Amino acid sequence: MQQSIKHIKERYIHLTTIIIGCCIFLFWLFYNPVHNFTEAVPGLDNRPPRSSSLGSEVIIGEHFTFFGNAPDPSLTGRWPNFRGADFDNIAKDNVELIDSWPATGPEIMWEKDLGEGHAGVAIYEGRVYVLDYDERKERDILRCFSLVDGTELWRRGYSVPVKRNHGMSRTIPAVDGEFVLTMGPRCHVMCCDATSGEFLWGMDLVKDQKAEEPLWYTGQCPIIDNGVAVLAIGGNALLMGIDCTTGEIVWQTPNPDSLRMSHSSVVPMTIAGKKMYVYNALGGLCGVSAEESDKGKILWTIKDFTPNVIVPSPVYVGDNRIFVTAGYGAGSALVQINKSGGSFSARTLQIYKPSEGMASEQQTPLFKDGHVFNIQTKDAGTTRNQFVCCNPDDFRNILWTSSTTERFGLGPYIIADDKFYIMNDEGELTIARFSTSTFEVLDKAQVIEGDDSWAPMAIADGRLIFRDSKKMVCVDMRANE
Template sequence: MKSNAVSLWVSVLVFALFSGVAGVLLIYWFSIDHAQNLTRSLPGEDGGPSVSQRADSDVLNVELTGRLETFDGTPSDLPGSWPRFRGADVDNICKDAVRLADRWPEYGPEILWSVALGEGHAAPAVLNGCVYLFDYDEASRSDALRCFSLADGKEIWRRSYALPAKRNHGLSRTIPAVTEDCIVTIGPRCHVSCVETKTGQFRWGIDLQKEYGTTEPLWFTGQCPLIDNGLVILAPAGPDALMMAVDCQTGKVVWKAPNPKGWSTSHSSIMPLTIHGERMYVYAAVGGMTGVSRSGKILWEIPWNASVIAPSPVLLSGNRIYLTAGYGAGSLMVQIDQTAEGYSAREIARNGPQEWLASEQQTPILFDGLLYGIMPKDGGALKQQFVCYSPDGTEPVWSSGKTHRFGLGPFLMVDGKFYILDDDGTLTMLAVSRTGYEPLAQYKVLDGHDAWGPIAMAGSRMLLRDSTRMVCIDVGVGK
């Protein structure tokens, strides 16, 4: 009798314990967003297709109008601008007439202000004393275009819209395109918005996934928008439109370039390049690279099988284009020919990451006939070194050496100097040189990690970020 009673109580206790644990697990199960919590892998890593297609049911219904908030900040009258990805001339060279210091004091360059950001790698654009950054607010789960004063970092206004998203090596990625009239952004999940520059008032929006069948890239959208002569040039890379032009004022589609080969969108951005005297839009999609006329006609195309492409095409002398990517892709050099029948593209060099200049994330800089960049981790003996190559040579002109390696962070050229931001927030200044690596100064300007967002420059003020904070420093003479 006593034994039966004990057995009964043990059974009751075990049942209660199991029920409690099961209840907690059920509560947790229903509280998380399973569709957004899947682990992603590199293209083809599991033996499947090189690029996975997002299911139609996973395309969100997003109200892009959102809401506008205003704050106490005011625009400054400071000089300088950086209106889009890679600057006004899309070459990542700042041409503001400003003298910068050749050395820094022991305590480093002056940090003028800093602001907290949502986790990500989006970088700022600058125009008329305002800093524009496309952020992600994790508290409200919203994409947010934020406007700050260049003078003190105080926020002026914020335009946001609700967007469920979870961290995937951060959230934000892109850089706004800014003109006197409007600002265009592309969010991490392929949402395009246009607002008025001074006020942040909403003008129009496009959901590229929903409306054009865009495949959301691995690690969210990295394509930065391009504004050219009143048109927004985008690469949906959907079934019916590889590239398209949208009127900035009305949001109406002006032209669409077809996508007969079914190429997909990459992390690369469209570059406006002049080839054989004609301005065209050059884009490296997953599948190949193409040149599209200003009226939407495909002028030439060439296949390339790189699965993850982040750097953008670089125009070289002789109507050649250099393209690189990470994850073993290496680099491709293409010759664009022109005849009476039109344009054609032919491969003139293809190299692995250990054979020639390659880059995983940042676009190399072309200056005075030489290419400068950071080699990827799989770059052999030159891995993670800052290197200089001649487009016509087979060996590096020089490299930074094994004791001076860098990560995936950005670099920029201004006033005869390169500034390189390492993953941990260390900023290195070196002289632009044709003969060798000449470091001038180094200082840790950020305390975070994954400092991968591109650098912006306006006058003597430099804007840099790590994964969660942006700082403004003054690198001018006497600062």
């Protein structure tokens, strides 16, 4: 009897042990120790699918107001598009400019309130053009002013909703005397008669050409090349040429690599004897023929340097080389273009992070006398925000800097009358002697009070035009006045 009870006890013990073991095994098997973790997957921000619709039809050119049309005929200076006539940001009209500011301060000729933004101006023989945004009326407006006194001559615009997103306007018109061409924040292209403001044609690049509106709106400044508007689309076509008279597409470049529109602008260059349009798109840098025989043909593409935000435009730095740079941690690259027979190829010579050499976030560097000049990015280490110089043979080697006491930020800079004119973020304009060997400040002054004085400057007939986020100012820089 005792044997039997003992046997039963042992069986119970074994059974209990097995059951506990099974329970532990099942617990181990099915328990998820990270059950309270949330997977970081796309879509957690509840962002709806992107829509290209603006909610209402945009009728480009619908609004027009004429105020007067009589600029001073003696003014012949031109700054016809982004970075001037030669796309190099160097004034060449041989007007002698001041080395230092007058004792009474900068001579402000006129100033105008503008909608919040960073759009600079184009100047053509006494007329100043700026693509503004009227926040109250919700309109892109191309405004034409007299360079002499800032009198508004006419304005042409269209209704389009644009919300504040670190400013609204960003682009600079292109003007060739006959036509004036604009690209709005939301990719609306408008072409008008440069004198009368008569509307000629318009195009919605998102709706008509499947372009994708860049973050913080469009930054691309359009160009006019022999009466043809040259635009980077990054949608159905990579680049496109449109007859300014008729609005007809005269050539277009296929987009086999699905490159997308960046904030960078198309820059005409002549490389290895071939005229081409160079564009730094999101996804790759490319060269497109600008010659009549094969206009619009892709000559070369390179995808070694592909930041997800690109603002500065490509710079030709001699010996068939192109310098490209971008902010947001991207850095820069130096690309060599080679021609073999009738074909072109591209090869990266240098590529580096911003702390390792010259790099720019917003402004396009200058190239003059075999040297490149630039304001360094905020993440450039010890040289951050300093004005620096490099020899294009080695962009990692900074030849000189403006020193730790002369930092500038995201402001623009140009060369005129053998001097640098450099604006900082807060509206202080520095005049420095042009030199490839050292940085020498001649004078500096507060020329505008507002914030974010980042728009590219323009100069013609000795009048320098710049702006902050809400005001445009024209200053007389002539030395003999």
